[in-house]
Amino acid sequence: MEGLEKLRRKAKNAADLHAVVGIMKSISSSNIHHYEQAVQSLQEYSRTIEMGLQIMVMHRPVEPLAAREPERPRLGAVIFGSDQGLCGSFNDQIASFAMARLKEIDPEELAVLAVGGRVVSRLLEAGLAIESQFSFSGSHPGITRIMLEVLIGIEEWRAKRGFDRVLLFYNRPASGATFAPHMDQLFPLDVKWLEGLAGRKWPSRTLPTFSMDFDRLFAALVRNYLFFSLYRAFVDSLASENASRLSSMQAAERNIEDYQHRLNVQYHRQRQEAITSELLDVVTGYEALAKREEGRN
Template identity: 35%
Template sequence: MAQTLEVLSRRTASMEGIRSIVHTMKTLSVINSAPYEHAARAIESYHETILLGLHALLSQIGPLESSSSAARTKVLIVFGSDHGLCGSYNEVLASHVAEQLVDASQQTIVLCVGAQMADALRDQRLAPETTFFPPASVDGIGRLANLLTRHLDDMRRDHGTDDVAVSLAYFTRDGNKGQRPEVIALLPLDRDLVQELQTKPWVSRSLPAFSMPPTTLFQALIRNHLFASMFRAAAEALVTENAARLALMSQAEQSVDDRLDALMSETRSMRQSEITTELLDVIIGFEALKKNRHSKTALPKKESN
């Protein structure tokens, strides 16, 4: 009986240690989400400035020449996780990417952010050409976006063409529904967006002016458009990753609490049984002593007769 109580005590102590770890992970997920969410909102303002610059440029140089031919090189950048404890986060996004590429008529170069996502993509038979480490802090988001932008520049130079189609795949927040996987096209620019910028009147007392050559300025704006879009995708991926980890840790914490309640109930029952057994032993011993005492007092009476 004592050994069983000792085993239950060890199990209870182990579960309490696990609960402490789960609670710590849950707290870290909440703390880490806030700065990434602020970064995602901040880059949206910067992106609006880039689009305003494109609007100013297009209002002066006229409509862009649209190319009807498909891009020579297609690149898909997938933003995933480099750490575990976030459920099927990477697997769901990799499956969504595979569904998007199943009907692709042209081979797509896949770039991946996160070692866990790279493994999930390989399971879908999508081998990433290059795998990047995700940022460990808010400051690292800008470095990652800049690294990806430079890598795309190197790919254009290596392939000897500027005709590159770039898309991003990542988890984004979906209001009360939680999160959903999304694949968005960055290059070539969306025709509706370009048409809107070209037809939208410039509301100002003075017309915009620029000193740089239009082609150089347009390339710089497109590069910043890529940077801002990848910055936002990386920030959204980190927010949703921590949200997924928070949800998983909340479920784990509830499971641990249920198991602790069961162990405590079993321990109380075992202790009560032990106390009852000890009381019965005392009572039985008392009755045995009492019986022996009566036997000793009854013996002399028989001898006198």
């Protein structure tokens, strides 16, 4: 049976761990809100880009602006994971999802960029070669730096290696503290989406005009759209990561509280047994002394 002092130390350690888990819960919850606000703040920027593309496709037919891809494309994949642990099955889910989708596509050639060191190990274990990997510094300037580096890699795929298609794989927040794996096609632009922009009603009576060369302006808008899509995917992934970590910490908190309850019950039971034993020793000693006194008399 464990001693009372050992149980006291276990209870103190459990209380310290409970406090740490509580802090991590607060940080994760704050981060979720922070990244959700970041996505919301980009909505107006996204709307401006879409309106610019809408004007462009209203001036030219959609088909020439978005090339058709072959049946077995030369494919680039950007997979977003995490650099930090304690986020449950976050990396396992996106790695399994990406592997399954890539297997369905069966590309002629495949190149992979991974964001987050922990997802890399999952992908390597599954037999997927990683061409480049990036780590996140934990700040918004860090996001911008990584996105620019990823864009450079994508541009090399397209311009120098003739890749036909680029896909994004990331976890997207769902209801509450849940998330789900998601895939977006970054390149080429979706023809149906462009057709939808061309047929969308303009919000005012006057259509904007432009004097810049069409191809240069269209390319600039597309670059901004690609950057926004990457940025949104990364922020969604970070929000999902923190949601997963929050869920893990909530489960850990419940387990620690159950453990603390068991320790308290065990401690009080053993303390009561110790008190009872001491009282029995006192009573037994008293009775022995009493019998000895009676014998003398």
